[in-house]
Amino acid sequence: MKKILLSAAAIFLLSSVAACSQTESEGETGDVEERVAAVEVAKAVEGDLTLERSIFGRTAPNSTTPILLQSPGEVDSLEVENGEQVEEDDIIAKVSTPMGKQNIRAPKDGEVANLKAAEGDSVSNEEPFTLIADLATIKLNFTVTADVHKLIAVDKKMTVTIENEQYEATITSVSTMPDDTGLYPVEAKVDNEDRAILPGMVAKLSVPEQQIKDAIIVPTAAINEEDDESFVYVVKDNQAIKQAITVVETQSAETAIEGDIQIGDSVIVTGQLTLSDGVQVNVVKGE
Structure with missing residues (x-):
């Protein structure tokens, strides 16, 4: 009889513990909040996207005068x-x-x-005993292919990047005859009054090639690729909505797209790598 009572008590105790554990587990699950992802956004805008080619060359003194x-x-x-x-x-x-x-x-x-x-x-x-170099103006030496040659003209002003700084360069010479490498020499000049540019530095000339007009422009950082599909996440009602798009043209900073994207939509540019369609988001920057 005692054994029967002890067995019954043990069963009751185990059942109580199991019930309590289930209740606690359910309570903990109920307390877990839906995940909210922190993101940064930027506005989709309408504008023109200029496609550019980058041509690399070297800086040199505008002139050197030997003293004999x-x-x-x-x-x-x-x-x-x-x-x-x-x-x-x-x-x-x-x-x-x-x-x-x-x-x-x-x-x-x-x-x-x-x-x-x-x-x-x-x-x-x-x-020469020494040289006197004119560094108040810097000469830029480039060589270009025939298809780039037609995009450049004497006196045309273009943007050049030297040591991560941008300058306005003026084209001073465009040769009509190729050199030994089959490329066409091009010279430009840029003001250097503060002597920040030294001879021998690498110069990157940005040559405008094509312009896409009245396009929907978003930051390139917003573009995502998966299974050969391009898409962006648009924030609507504090949710990340996955929206398929077609990339028209892309640059390092901006991309022209087509799709069901409206001017002024907030597209996610940071934090989208862990998102999925419909996830709750908290915009921490960009709004």
Whole structure:
């Protein structure tokens, strides 16, 4: 009899524990809130998308003027050093020659470059003593293919990027004859009054090629690809709505699209990688 009572008590106890566990589990599940994703958005706008080609070249001084000695001699004193700015007629050096002492002067304004001699050195008159470089204006040297050649013209102003800074460049020369590589040399110039541009830097010339007018423009960051389908997420009633689109043309920053997207729609540009259609979202930036 005692064994029967003990068994019954044990069964009752286990049933109570199981019931409590189920109740707690249900309570915990009920307390879990639906996931809300934090996102950033940008507006879909109507505008023109200009397609550009990027042409790479190098910077160079606008001009370099060599200074040649009239006769060989010995350097008595140097009045300047490499990189120093001089004005026309400034004394560069004093040199003793068989014809007497000579003052070597700057033939024009510019920067001293390629000065190799030191005081007491013997110097020749067969090679330049130094160069005076014009760096107030920088020359840009490019070579282009025939199809890009037709997009460029003398005096045309274009955007050039040097060391992540943008400048307005003016095309000064477009050769009609190709060089040994079969490409056409192109020269441009850009103002460099603050001397931020140095010779030898890489320059990227942006050449406008085509313009798509009155298109729906969204940030390229909003475009998603899956199973050969392009789509964006549009925020409606605090939900991410997946919307299929067709990409017309794309640039690094902006893309022209077609689809059921309205001007002014908020498209998600950050946070969309973990989204699915209908997920609740919280816009933290862009509205």
